[in-house]
Amino acid sequence: MSGVWDALTGLGDVLAQHVILAACAIGLGIAVALPLAVWASRSQAVSRGALGFASLVQTIPALALLALFFPILLSLRAVFGEGLPTLGFLPALLALSLYALLPILRNAVTAQANLDPGVIEAANGVGMSFWQRLRLVEAPLAAPYVMAGIRTAAVWTIGAATLSTTIGQPSLGDPIFAGLQTQNWSLVLAGCIASAGLAIVADALLGTIEAGFRRRDRRLWLGGAIAVAAGVAAAFVSQVDWSRDDGRETIVIGTKQFSEQLILGRLVGEQLEDAGYDVEYREGLGSAVVAQAVANGSIDIYFDYTGTIWANQMKRTDNPGRDAMYEAIVKWEREVQGTRVLGKLGFENAYAFAMREDRARELGIRSIEDLARAAPRLVAGGDPEWFERPEWFAVRDAYGLNFSNERNFSPTFMYNALRSGDADVISAYTSDGRIAADNLVILEDPREALPSYDTLIILSPERANDERLIAALRPLLGSIDVKAMREANFSVDRTDGNKKTPREAARWLAEEVGLE
Amino acid sequence: MAASLAFEGVTKRYDSTRALAGIDLAIEPGSFVALVGASGSGKSTLLKTINRLVEPTEGRVLLDGQDVAASDPTAMRRTTGYVFQRIGLFPHMSVAENIAIGPRLVGEKLGEDRIGELLSLVDLDPAMAGRLPEELSGGQQQRVGVARALAGNPSLLLMDEPFGALDPVTRDALGTRVRDLHEKLDLTTIMVTHDMAEALILADRVLVMDGGRIVADETPQALSRGKGGEVAQELVAVPRHQAEKLKGLEG
Numbered sequence: 001m002s003g004v005w006d007a008l009t010g011l012g013d014v015l016a017q018h019v020i021l022a023a024c025a026i027g028l029g030i031a032v033a034l035p036l037a038v039w040a041s042r043s044q045a046v047s048r049g050a051l052g053f054a055s056l057v058q059t060i061p062a063l064a065l066l067a068l069f070f071p072i073l074l075s076l077r078a079v080f081g082e083g084l085p086t087l088g089f090l091p092a093l094l095a096l097s098l099y100a101l102l103p104i105l106r107n108a109v110t111a112q113a114n115l116d117p118g119v120i121e122a123a124n125g126v127g128m129s130f131w132q133r134l135r136l137v138e139a140p141l142a143a144p145y146v147m148a149g150i151r152t153a154a155v156w157t158i159g160a161a162t163l164s165t166t167i168g169q170p171s172l173g174d175p176i177f178a179g180l181q182t183q184n185w186s187l188v189l190a191g192c193i194a195s196a197g198l199a200i201v202a203d204a205l206l207g208t209i210e211a212g213f214r215r216r217d218r219r220l221w222l223g224g225a226i227a228v229a230a231g232v233a234a235a236f237v238s239q240v241d242w243s244r245d246d247g248r249e250t251i252v253i254g255t256k257q258f259s260e261q262l263i264l265g266r267l268v269g270e271q272l273e274d275a276g277y278d279v280e281y282r283e284g285l286g287s288a289v290v291a292q293a294v295a296n297g298s299i300d301i302y303f304d305y306t307g308t309i310w311a312n313q314m315k316r317t318d319n320p321g322r323d324a325m326y327e328a329i330v331k332w333e334r335e336v337q338g339t340r341v342l343g344k345l346g347f348e349n350a351y352a353f354a355m356r357e358d359r360a361r362e363l364g365i366r367s368i369e370d371l372a373r374a375a376p377r378l379v380a381g382g383d384p385e386w387f388e389r390p391e392w393f394a395v396r397d398a399y400g401l402n403f404s405n406e407r408n409f410s411p412t413f414m415y416n417a418l419r420s421g422d423a424d425v426i427s428a429y430t431s432d433g434r435i436a437a438d439n440l441v442i443l444e445d446p447r448e449a450l451p452s453y454d455t456l457i458i459l460s461p462e463r464a465n466d467e468r469l470i471a472a473l474r475p476l477l478g479s480i481d482v483k484a485m486r487e488a489n490f491s492v493d494r495t496d497g498n499k500k501t502p503r504e505a506a507r508w509l510a511e512e513v514g515l516e
Numbered sequence: 517m518a519a520s521l522a523f524e525g526v527t528k529r530y531d532s533t534r535a536l537a538g539i540d541l542a543i544e545p546g547s548f549v550a551l552v553g554a555s556g557s558g559k560s561t562l563l564k565t566i567n568r569l570v571e572p573t574e575g576r577v578l579l580d581g582q583d584v585a586a587s588d589p590t591a592m593r594r595t596t597g598y599v600f601q602r603i604g605l606f607p608h609m610s611v612a613e614n615i616a617i618g619p620r621l622v623g624e625k626l627g628e629d630r631i632g633e634l635l636s637l638v639d640l641d642p643a644m645a646g647r648l649p650e651e652l653s654g655g656q657q658q659r660v661g662v663a664r665a666l667a668g669n670p671s672l673l674l675m676d677e678p679f680g681a682l683d684p685v686t687r688d689a690l691g692t693r694v695r696d697l698h699e700k701l702d703l704t705t706i707m708v709t710h711d712m713a714e715a716l717i718l719a720d721r722v723l724v725m726d727g728g729r730i731v732a733d734e735t736p737q738a739l740s741r742g743k744g745g746e747v748a749q750e751l752v753a754v755p756r757h758q759a760e761k762l763k764g765l766e767g
Contacts, residue, residue, distance in 0.1 A: 122604025124569060126618045126664065127593030136617075140608050216608060 003186030004193070007175060011194050012238070018172045018198065019235035022158045025093050029100030029153055034146070037108030038134060047109055054102035062160040066095045066167050070289055074296065087282065087289065087298040092164035092171075099160055100153035107149025111142035140213075147210035154206055158199040162191070167289060168254070168282035168298070172198070177284040182259050182492045183412055184499065202228075250278040251469065254290045254299035258411055259492040259502065260349060260431060260485065264303050266506035268457070268476065271515065275472035287312065287385075295337040297460045301473075305349055307391065307453040309333070317390040322452040333458065340464035342457040342473060347431055347482035350453035351391050353443040354428030356418060360441050367444035371425060372399040379405045381414050381423030391450055392427070398449035412493070431455075431482050433490020455480075475515060484512050518545035518704040519672040521566065525575035528561055528728075535561045537728035538575065543721075548698050548705045550715030552751060553725035559708045560676055562725070566706065567596050567674055579672070594618050597665030597703075601677035603657050605649040611635075611660050612645035618668040626667060634663040639693060655686035662694060666701065673698070675707040679714070691718050713755035716740060724748040 040047035057065070069091035077084050084090075115138060123133045165173030172195040179187030205228050212221025251272050255261035262283055269279040282290075282299055291313055293299045309329050310316050320328070330341045353368055360366070363374050371378075380403040386392055387406050395401065409417050409426075415434045417423040428435060428442065430453070435442065457476065463469055488509040491500040500508065521543040528536040535558045543549055551559040564570035565577050568589040577584045584592060605614050615634055616626035632642030638659035649657055658678065665673060678694070679687040695718050698705045709715055715722045716736040724732035724747055732744035739752050 116602075116604070116607075118600075118602030118604035119606060120604075121569070121600060121602065122598075122606065125567065125593060125598035125600065125604070127590040127595075127621055129590045129621075132590075132621055137606055 004189050007184075007186045007190030008194060011172065011175060011190060014170050014172055014174050015194055015198070016235040016238045017170045018158070018161055018195070019232060020239060021089065021092055021096065021164060021169060021171060022154070022161045022198075022202075023232040023235070025096035025157050025161070026100050026150065026154055028093065028097040029104055029157075030150060032097065033101050033104035033149075034108060037105055037112065037146075038138075040105075040109050041112035041138075050105060051102075051109060054105050057098045058102045062095070062099060063163050063166065065099065066092060066163055067286065067289070069095050070167060070292065074292065077296075082296070085298060086296060087168040087285075087293050089169050091167050092161070092169040096157050096161055096164070100157045103152035103156065104146065104149040107152075108142060108146045111145035112138060115141055144210055144214040147206065147213050151203055151206040151210060154202045155199045158195060158202060162195050165284050166257075166286055168285055168293065174283070177257065178262070178502075180410070181257055181262065181284070181412065182499075182502065183495050184501075201231075205231075248276060248278045250280055251301060251463075252280045252282060252299040254282045254285050254293055254302040256287055256290055256303075257284045259433075259505075260429075260489050261303060262502035263488050263492060263505045263509060264345070264455075266503045267509055267515075268301060268473065270503075270506060270510065271476065272469075272472055275468075277469075277472070291337075294458055294460045295339055297462050300460050300463045300469075302458055303345070304456050304458055305453040306456065307350060307451040309456075310451060311390045313337075317394065319394065319448070319451045322454070325452060326454060329456075338461035338464070340459045340461075342459055342470065343477040345455040345457065345476060346478045346480045347455055347485045348453045349429050349431040349455055349485075351386070351389075351427050351450055352430050352445070353425050354418070354435060354440040355425045355443065357439045357441050359424060360443075365443065366441075367446055368395065368399050368401075368449070369446060371443055372401050375401050375403045378403055378424040379407060379422070381407050381409050381417045381426040383411050383414060383427060384408050386427040394451075395445075395449040398447045431485045431489060433486045433488070433493055436486060437490050437494065479513050479515060480509070481513070484509060487512070517671055518702050519580050520545045521672070521704065521706075522578040522581075523562075523565075523575065524578070526562070526565055526572045526577060527574040528558075528565070528570060529573045534728050536565070536572065539728075539730060541723070541730065541733075543704065543706070545704055546702065547721055548695065548719045549707070549721045549723060550719035551706065551708045551723050551725060552710065552712055552715045553747075554710065557725040558728040559725045563674055563676055563706055563708050566672070567593050567598060590621075594621060595668050595670055597662075597668070597670040597673040599658070599661050599665045599673070599675040599678040601680040603654075603661045603681070605657055605660060605664075607649055609649075610645065611647050611649070611652070614649065614660055615645075615664045615667050617664065630667075634667055635660075637666065637697060638663045639689075655682050655690065658682060658686075659690060662690070662697075666697070671702075671704065673703045673705045675705065677708055677710070680709075687714075694718070712751040713758075716752070716755065722748075724751065 036050050040050050070086055073084055073086040073091055119137060123137045128136065161171050162173030162176055164171045165177050172191050175187045175191035179185060179191065205224050208224030209221045212218070212224060253265045253269055255265040265281055265283060269281060272279050285293065287308065290299070290302050291304060294302045306325050306329055310325055314332055333339045333341050353371060355365060365371050365374060387408065407423060414423070414426050415438060418426050419438060428440065430442065434440070457473060488505045491498070491505045491508065492502055523539045523541040526536055526539040527534070539562060551563060553559045561570050565572050566579065566584065568584055606617070609617070612631045615631050619626045631645050635642045635644060640656060640659050649660070652660065679691055682690065691714060707719065716739065719736060722734055722736055722739055723730050724744060726747045732748035734744045734748070738744065739748060742749065
């Protein structure tokens with residue numbers, strides 16, 4: 001439990017960012033929902049349309065809604081110019097505001113629809129104008145119901161805001177996602193406790209305001225409102241950078257959602273800090289999101305793999321061989337994306353089939369050819385992308401693979417499935433530390449159906465010719481062998497007492513490969 | 517000064533139905549007019565064309581010679597008393613705040629004395645000023661409703677089934693009170709009711725409506741002598757029959 005406590009005490013910064021994000025999203029939700037509700041009370045068509053739209057939004061999973069704002073904002077750059085951020089705060093704010101809309105709107109519309117018609121007739125009869133009726137009669141009578149809607153919206157938004165980590169906005173999702181990827185359950189638990197605690201506190205304070213409105217008790221609602229405002233203000237103040245501008249340039253490093261990427265991010269980050277840069281991290285980004293983000297300059301540096309770019313972004317399904325593929329990717333990144341492939345880090349993180357050694361021996365399997373013969377009796381596990389990827393189709397067709405069942409797992413759980421026997425063979429990654437640790441064998445690929453996955457450093461168009469930055473990064477090229485990477489990965493992924501954070505692993509790796 | 521009213525060809529259509537079929541009518545200052553008829557006869561609609569809660573499809577309504585369609589409806593309503601069956605006190609405002617609402621809309625503050633005076637006019641204890649509507653009985657609430665209607669010193673008082681939801685004793689007492697105030701404050705009063713007995717007792721001119729038209733326009737005395745035609749006499753027959761039965765019980 002002390003691990004959870006330690007993790008909790010380190011969450012101050014993401015908690016503040018979480019509060020700011022949720023407060024802004026709810027604020028924007030209120031700012032949109034209330035005028036819409038007033039309009040809806042005057043027009044049946046608007047009422048139906050607005051509530052229908054808000055309900056529709058609500059059916060989209062929050063994770064998908066957050067992800068959708070990336071392409072939406074990207075296309076809006078045509079209107080608002082290249083400065084429009086497509087990752088981080090803005091898309092998270094917009095998606096969460098849309099999510100907050102429904103409960104506020106529905107309660108406000110219902111409250112207005114349920115107002116005593118006699119009261120409305122009286123308001124008109126005594127000669128109130130539109131605004132007088134709204135201010136003196138409708139708003140005070142609807143306030144408790146609207147407040148109840150805001151309360152619901154706040155609890156939803158605080159929960160859903162944890163997902164904004166996936167689009168590069170720091171939140172209490174950071175410890176949850178990082179913990180899930182590295183099997184650090186203390187971190188996951190700390191993130192959940194903080195997020196749930198925040199929701200409970202917000203619910204209680206907003207509930208106080210609601211009760212104040214209901215009982216027409218000014219002291220009660222004013223007290224609640226001041227407490228809410230103080231909490232949000234404290235979060236803002238904590239995020240103000242009081243230090244004077246130190247003239248250091250800031251480099252933003254983006255990483256995907258697994259340990260290796262987190263370690264590489266920290267490794268490069270520390271190198272750059274030593275070289276006099278300030279570094280920000282956008283960790284846990286989706287694979288497609290991170291590639292687009294570097295192309296449009298939302299982040300400066302990220303790491304990708306030749307086979308991933310080849311299949312996912314270039315949509316190629318052929319396999320021209322390792323060197324030809326690399327050359328084609330460098331050219332494509334330069335000409336199509338405007339980005340610069342600085343070079344290879346030195347190790348591959350390729351897809352391969354892995355089995356438990358005892359199981360492979362028992363079935364007499366050493367290569368994918370052997371596997372194909374036993375496949376109808378075996379269950380295959382893959383990460384969520386694997387069974388949709390061209391590599392899978394290529395290797396399946398090359399060897400005629402036909403498993404009795406194909407199951408998807410998150411990368412971490414994939415290895416657990418192999419250990420527990422829920423899967424007989426998995427799509428492993430060659431740099432994965434668990435290959436050695438779990439005593440796994442990589443099956444040979446005699447027909448060379450699986451493509452290469454060299455790890456690349458890629459720079460955004462703005463940084464493509466930044467000589468100072470490139471000079472700082474150059475020592476990393478070719479410096480990391482797969483054995484060292486495996487060991488670093490395992491030190492983060494292991495679940496016993498010797499677990500390292502990505503940053504600790506990065507420091508170990510730097511020393512191991514002689515960078516410091 | 518009591519207001520004068522005139523209706524010229526006032527017609528109101530809702531989609532396929534015609535609620536008012538070309539009403540022509542003049543009302544003298546200081547009259548107490550009752551609009552009587554069955555549900556759907558158009559009496560409420562006609563009343564609401566005066567303070568523009570209903571806009572006529574055709575024709576016009578003149579208040580003191582001015583077309584109400586040319587007036588600012590909110591300004592005009594603030595100087596016209598309006599009392600209706602659902603009462604419509606604002607539940608989040610005290611009795612005093614309810615009464616003072618009309619003047620407040622134009623930035624005037626109604627003094628404690630004036631509120632006390634208005635409460636006395638409708639036979640309520642001025643000490644009730646601080647209470648909330650939910651603490652009052654139905655009859656007390658409608659008295660506050662009348663006080664609210666009088667707060668802006670109106671020359672015209674419009675009442676739509678004002679006593680419909682009250683118990684008979686309260687109804688009688690408040691009706692009598694309003695008739696006195698009509699005299700005392702020099703008002704022109706239009707009252708919609710479906711109760712012919714109430715109309716005969718309180719008004720000095722009774723208009724009977726049927727199917728969007730005025731089918732009888734008589735004094736209470738003429739109606740009780742059998743004038744006004746079939747529809748009017750059917751309505752008069754009800755209280756007359758009740759009165760005869762009561763007489764029979766006594767005898």
